[in-house]
Amino acid sequence: MKIMWRWMKKTLSFLSVLLIVILAVFVIAVKASGGEPTVFNHQIKTVLSGSMEPAFQTGSIIAIELTKDAREYSKGDVITFKDKNKNLVTHRVVEAKRVKQEAVYKTKGDNNDGPDLDPVLSKNVVGEYTGFTIPYAGYVLNYASSKTGSALLMFVPGMLVFLYAVISIRHSIIEFKNEQETAPPNQ
Structure with missing residues (x-):
């Protein structure tokens, strides 16, 4: 029993120190990058609205792969882009077409009744949703920022x-x- 207790204490101590180190690295990475750390061409974004529910919940964090060529997206892809007010929006592509050598996307939030009013130009696309999400962790990320x-x-x-x-x-x-x-x- 005493050996098991020591083993549990050591394991708990190790996990506590690991958690502390992870928190410290997380905060430093957020601060050093201005709130948007990039790792292997991926960024973490916080979901601020319910327009894409049930794909991801408000307050979740999602990972996006930063775009290399915004002309390659097609119907069904979930992209993150800057709207006309320079806000980041993550919605699904419902139509993709070319207009004078530039890709133009019509997008829609899964939970919205209709498509977005303004088309998205390829130059405004920031990245594509990778399928990775952690529900409600965005609240922690925003607080840490x-x-x-x-x-x-x-x-x-x-x-x-x-x-x-x-x-x-x-x-x-x-x-x-x-x-x-x-x-x-x-x-």
């Missing part, structure tokens, strides 16, 4: 690492004292 959130997400892991170090040192001192008290006296 704020000043308060990033400060808190850096402070909490730092404090946890400090407390873990204090507890480990205290535990080591107690073990050392116990060994000294039970050791036979030197002759």
